[in-house]
């Protein structure tokens with residue numbers, strides 16, 4: 001199973017339980033691992049045989065600029081489903097961090113995993 005990783009991706013979005021918190025956009029930080037459907041791009045050296053991570057980042061920034069969520073859990077689910085459905089990834093692990101929310105800690109948030117990792121060599 002080959003994995004694309006995206007580390008400390010900064011994204012602007014409207015997020016928070018209280019209504020006032022969602023009025024202004026805030027910066028959240030995503031760490032993403034995306035399983036690839038197969039490893040053919042390692043042989044072909046062709047971008048069309050893999051998931052283009054630049055396109056993934058653009059789509060996440062686009063959707064989170066348009067959407068508003070109360071919970072980090074709901075935002076994380078939305079991002080995982082987008083990556084799996086739009087890019088055909090069989091498995092995604094996502095860490096969503098909200099920095100500077102509570103005094104005395106750097107960040108808080110969630111880590112979720114969706115889908116299934118295909119065993120090595122057992123892909124279409």
Ligand SMILES: Nc1nc2c(c(=O)[nH]1)N=C([C@H](O)[C@@H](O)CO)CN2
Nearest residue numbers: 015016017018021070071072073101
């Ligand atoms: N499990 C969660 N707890 C809390 C969340 C959340 O998204 N998931 N959010 C908040 C507030 O938005 C807080 O971050 C700022 O007011 C509180 N607890």
